[in-house]
Amino acid sequence: MDDREQSAISRRGVLVGGAATVAVTATPAADAQGVRPAPQPVTMPLTLEVNGKRRTIEVDTRTTLLDALREKLELTGTKKGCDHGQCGACTVLVDGKRINSCLTLAVMHQGDKVTTIEGLGTPDKLHPMQAAFVRHDGYQCGYCTPGQICSAVAVLGEIKAGVPSHVTADLTARPGPTNDEMRERMSGNICRCGAYSNILEAMADVAGVKA
Amino acid sequence: MRPFTYERATKPADAAAAAVRNPGAKFIAGGTNLLDLMKLEIEVPRHLIDVNGLGLDTIQPTAEGGLRIGALVTNTDLAADQRVRRDYGVLSRAIVAGASGQLRNKATTAGNLLQRTRCPYFYDTNQACNKRRPGSGCAAIGGYSRQLAVIGSSSACIATYPGDMAVAMRALDAAVETVAPNGAVRTIPIADFHRLPGDTPHIETALAPGELIIAVTLPRPLGGTHVYRKVRDRASYAFALVSVAAVIQRDGSGRVAVGGIAHKPWRVEAAERRLAEGSKVVAATLLAGAKPTQDNAFKVPLVERTLAAALHDARNMA
Numbered sequence: 337m338d339d340r341e342q343s344a345i346s347r348r349g350v351l352v353g354g355a356a357t358v359a360v361t362a363t364p365a366a367d368a369q370g371v372r373p374a375p376q377p378v379t380m381p382l383t384l385e386v387n388g389k390r391r392t393i394e395v396d397t398r399t400t401l402l403d404a405l406r407e408k409l410e411l412t413g414t415k416k417g418c419d420h421g422q423c424g425a426c427t428v429l430v431d432g433k434r435i436n437s438c439l440t441l442a443v444m445h446q447g448d449k450v451t452t453i454e455g456l457g458t459p460d461k462l463h464p465m466q467a468a469f470v471r472h473d474g475y476q477c478g479y480c481t482p483g484q485i486c487s488a489v490a491v492l493g494e495i496k497a498g499v500p501s502h503v504t505a506d507l508t509a510r511p512g513p514t515n516d517e518m519r520e521r522m523s524g525n526i527c528r529c530g531a532y533s534n535i536l537e538a539m540a541d542v543a544g545v546k547a
Numbered sequence: 548m549r550p551f552t553y554e555r556a557t558k559p560a561d562a563a564a565a566a567v568r569n570p571g572a573k574f575i576a577g578g579t580n581l582l583d584l585m586k587l588e589i590e591v592p593r594h595l596i597d598v599n600g601l602g603l604d605t606i607q608p609t610a611e612g613g614l615r616i617g618a619l620v621t622n623t624d625l626a627a628d629q630r631v632r633r634d635y636g637v638l639s640r641a642i643v644a645g646a647s648g649q650l651r652n653k654a655t656t657a658g659n660l661l662q663r664t665r666c667p668y669f670y671d672t673n674q675a676c677n678k679r680r681p682g683s684g685c686a687a688i689g690g691y692s693r694q695l696a697v698i699g700s701s702s703a704c705i706a707t708y709p710g711d712m713a714v715a716m717r718a719l720d721a722a723v724e725t726v727a728p729n730g731a732v733r734t735i736p737i738a739d740f741h742r743l744p745g746d747t748p749h750i751e752t753a754l755a756p757g758e759l760i761i762a763v764t765l766p767r768p769l770g771g772t773h774v775y776r777k778v779r780d781r782a783s784y785a786f787a788l789v790s791v792a793a794v795i796q797r798d799g800s801g802r803v804a805v806g807g808i809a810h811k812p813w814r815v816e817a818a819e820r821r822l823a824e825g826s827k828v829v830a831a832t833l834l835a836g837a838k839p840t841q842d843n844a845f846k847v848p849l850v851e852r853t854l855a856a857a858l859h860d861a862r863n864m865a
């Protein structure tokens with residue numbers, strides 16, 4: 337069986353395997369040295385809801401959600417910083433929760449609702465957090481800003497929902513939108529221009545507290 | 548990243564069976580550790596089995612009065628669970644001391660237990676590393692070893708287990724429930740789950756090939772005061788240099804487990820029996836036989852001080 341036939345079978349196996357556990361992917365035969373040939377790239381169809389719109393695309397299984405958004409769906413607001421979950425520039429909301437879109441595969445999001453910076457607000461109808469970032473100068477170069485804003489929106493939601501953080505003094509009490517809480521919860525978003533204090537002011541403004 | 552095929556599993560036993568049927572298969576849960584390593588081609592699975600659809604994402608009370616945490620419960624949901632916050636505070640504390648909000652929203656209970664070391668030479672594919680490539684040597688020995696192990700290491704590997712959650716689980720005597728490819732279910736005490744490196748640092752846990760974690764169980768609550776102290780290079784979003792999980796009772800007895808110093812969460816029951824004698828004695832017993840390097844010798848006094856701080860916190864909170 338040559339590689340091409342092999343990959344066609346694999347692809348079909350994966351497609352059929354969408355709903356249930358069926359591992360019909362064949363195993364490539366080992367060569368004389370017992371080394372199996374590298375698998376060929378595999379693509380899969382994927383439907384997700386991005387910023388309220390149903391989108392269907394065909395992706396290589398290796399595609400991260402970040403690359404699918406930027407390269408396939410042309411939503412370049414979400415930024416690629418470190419690509420290893422360390423900087424937070426790629427933060428988006430999936431089913432309302434903030435995640436690093438660089439450390440998740442697009443194919444793992446079949447049917448999910450994704451919100452990117454483009455979906456939070458538009459230039460003439462800004463999300464309150466976007467407006468607050470403008471008002472408080474919560475950026476300089478702007479590269480980390482889409483991730484900061486998505487994260488900031490989610491942080492206020494997490495505090496409201498009572499999710500504890502490293503600085504929550506009493507685990508059995510509800511946390512509030514204090515400076516310490518917001519700072520700690522934003523630690524997954526790095527800003528190399530150092531706009532942190534203005535980001536905090538923007539968040540405090542939206543939370544209705546004094547930074 | 549190397550190409551791979553992908554399937555979504557719907558039943559735990561089927562996922563385990565699929566893992567042995569497909570050579571080079573790996574489970575993927577949150578993906579926050581596996582994908583990171585796949586991008587660097589440190590992990591090169593040929594087939595991924597997505598376990599997010601297994602329905603293992605709830606926390607249930609057990610007949611013994613403890614909790615059974617599904618393997619796919621996220622770190623955020625586990626740390627925020629009211630029962631965990633009330634009865635197993637050390638676990639909530641350890642989880643929120645790790646990674647970032649975004650990562651904890653994706654990271655799962657099983658994936659967190661199985662996160663791999665942060666040894667810089669393990670990450671650098673140009674370097675010798677017995678864990679990444681068995682038999683290639685260990686560039687960390689004689690290299691830059693500030694973050695690495697001070698105890699339980701071997702002449703093959705001096706890496707640490709980097710996680711926080713498992714340190715608290717070790718103090719709580721949690722147990723890991725698994726299903727094998729043949730459908731057999733077993734329970735592994737957390738003390739036996741992570742292994743010391745020995746001559747086979749690439750074998751990190753007691754799991755057999757294809758064995759899937761389905762849950763982590765916590766015994767009935769211990770009571771006492773729960774503390775997790777983590778010392779790191781910055782105040783948030785960094786791995787531990789040293790961490791201490793402590794559950795201390797009113798009479799001063801209790802349990803302590805230490806992170807950041809060994810290939811597994813480090814707990815020595817004989818050291819706990821000497822808690823009344825103070826942190827110096829406990830630390831000395833915990834670290835008996837320690838072999839720090841020049842770079843990480845600071846961890847030895849740091850364990851004692853972190854322990855002292857944790858015991859101080861426990862007294863103040865009681």
Ligand SMILES: Cc1cc2nc3c(=O)[nH]c(=O)nc-3n(C[C@H](O)[C@H](O)[C@H](O)COP(=O)(O)OP(=O)(O)OC[C@H]3O[C@@H](n4cnc5c(N)ncnc54)[C@H](O)[C@@H]3O)c2cc1C
Pocket residue numbers: 420421422573574575576577578579580581582583598618644645646647650653654655656657658659660661662709710711712758759760761784785786787
């Ligand atoms: C920038 C950064 C900072 C971090 N900081 C910290 C920190 O300070 N403290 C800390 O503790 N952690 C930290 N982490 C690590 C993080 O906690 C782990 O990446 C996460 O917990 C892994 O969980 P996951 O579900 O995403 O695992 P995955 O990446 O999906 O899987 C990890 C491993 O577990 C296997 N696996 C997954 N589920 C199962 C199952 N049910 N049965 C058997 N095998 C399974 C996979 O095959 C894989 O080998 C950090 C990570 C990053 C990227």
Ligand code: SF4
Pocket residue numbers: 664666667668669675676677678679684685686687688695703704705706748
């Ligand atoms: S300490 Fe372990 S992980 Fe690090 S280089 Fe040596 S063998 Fe590899």
